[in-house]
Amino acid sequence: MPHDHHPHRPDDDHALTYAQQMEIAVRELLIAKGVTTAAEITAQIAAMDARSPANGAAVVARAWTDRDFRAALLEDAAEASRAMGFDLGPLRLIAVENTAEVHNVIVCTLCSCYPRNLLGLPPDWYKSRAYRSRTVKEPRKVLSEFGLHLPEDVQVRVHDSTADMRYIVIPQRPAGTDGWSAKDLAALVTRDSMIGTAQAKAPPVL
Amino acid sequence: MGGLPAGVVPQDQHDFALWEKRVDALMVLGSGKGHFTVDGLRRVLEDMGADAFETMTYYERWIAAINQNLIEAGVYTTDELGRKMTEVAARGPTYGDACRD
Amino acid sequence: MAMPAVTDRTYLRVRADMPPGHVRTPAYLRGKTGWVERDLGVFPNPEDLAYRHKGRMIPLLRVRFAMKDVWGSAAERPDDTIDAEIYAHWLEPAEAPHAP
Structure with missing residues (x-):
């Protein structure tokens, strides 16, 4: 009874697809050949599931509250994030900072490069033909579809993640958050604000 | 595809299925152990042509690219894969049935 | 980080070659001129790695x-920008593409 050993999932009950058939076969061959083990695959999935935008949000919130850390992050974002305890593997990371004059947005036109070790898996739209095609040519129009309407006097910097670097945007710290702790600030930092398709959230109105 | 005309950015999001997470794990583990490079995977993905982007999902393309690279690396043969896929399909009609564990 | 003054910029043109196969130089930038934002050090050439060859180490520039x-x-x-990482063998010296 296959369902006895793992939690019921709706996708388990659909008709087996050719790609799923290949996935099971490849996985079992790799285990049979001693390339990997079932436990190693399970551990890798757990490690990926544990990565979420909350990791990046903690990094951004610290940059907002710690001048030395902000400088270290802009100098070498991977090293600074590792120093906070995040496992980035061999990732090379560049942090780009939004200001009153400049807004940064990240895209990968060649595939779907994304700082997955810090933010988790990318959203589906980041991998879409529309986002990858249009962001380098009409970023303002793309951003407006996300509800982000930038003032005319703000310069847009698009970063095409073409090779060995990955990118994270440091959004602008929202107004009205003076004296906030890094923990409270992190709750305002969304995934999209670290890709550049949104601003950080405004503090709730009390 | 940078700069080509395209429609509105789709905002809907799907939850990753278990088989998709397993494909992702096989990609990370296989490249980490030196059986292929991410560039080798991208080469296969690009060689699939533009149509594959429309007709296959992200992880459908990735498992095909991983498999192609593993065969090129000599980790297993096409014959072994074919026999194993037939064995898998014979276990039952759904993904849950076809998984041994 | 401050943008370099226009007169201090090192301008480079991306080669307009269109070979088949796996390259990491986006087609929309080929033949276009930009300036060096930063030098990233050397990395194995993905054009080698894609075909199971040992990657020759090549400078990578933003x-x-x-x-x-x-x-x-x-x-x-007109004055919004695109940054991309380009391997040095795709780049050649160039003049500023427009009057500063």
Whole structure:
């Protein structure tokens, strides 16, 4: 009874697809050949599931509250994030900072490069033909579809993640958050604000 | 595809299925152990042509690219894969049935 | 980080070659001129790695392009920019593409 050993999932009950058939076969061959083990695959999935935008949000919130850390992050974002305890593997990371004059947005036109070790898996739209095609040519129009309407006097910097670097945007710290702790600030930092398709959230109105 | 005309950015999001997470794990583990490079995977993905982007999902393309690279690396043969896929399909009609564990 | 003064910029042109196969130089930037944003050090050439060859180590540069120099009059905003990482063998010296 296959369902006895793992939690019921709706996708388990659909008709087996050719790609799923290949996935099971490849996985079992790799285990049979001693390339990997079932436990190693399970551990890798757990490690990926544990990565979420909350990791990046903690990094951004610290940059907002710690001048030395902000400088270290802009100098070498991977090293600074590792120093906070995040496992980035061999990732090379560049942090780009939004200001009153400049807004940064990240895209990968060649595939779907994304700082997955810090933010988790990318959203589906980041991998879409529309986002990858249009962001380098009409970023303002793309951003407006996300509800982000930038003032005319703000310069847009698009970063095409073409090779060995990955990118994270440091959004602008929202107004009205003076004296906030890094923990409270992190709750305002969304995934999209670290890709550049949104601003950080405004503090709730009390 | 940078700069080509395209429609509105789709905002809907799907939850990753278990088989998709397993494909992702096989990609990370296989490249980490030196059986292929991410560039080798991208080469296969690009060689699939533009149509594959429309007709296959992200992880459908990735498992095909991983498999192609593993065969090129000599980790297993096409014959072994074919026999194993037939064995898998014979276990039952759904993904849950076809998984041994 | 401050943008370099226009007169201090090192301008480079991306080669316009269109070989088949796996390259990491986006087609929309080929033949376009930008300036060096930063030098990233050396990395194995993905054009080798894609075909199971040992990657020759090649300098990788972040190059910044003005939208007007990529898209011409079709640019959404002429002075917005695109940064991309380009391997050095795809780059050649160039003059500023427009009057500073």
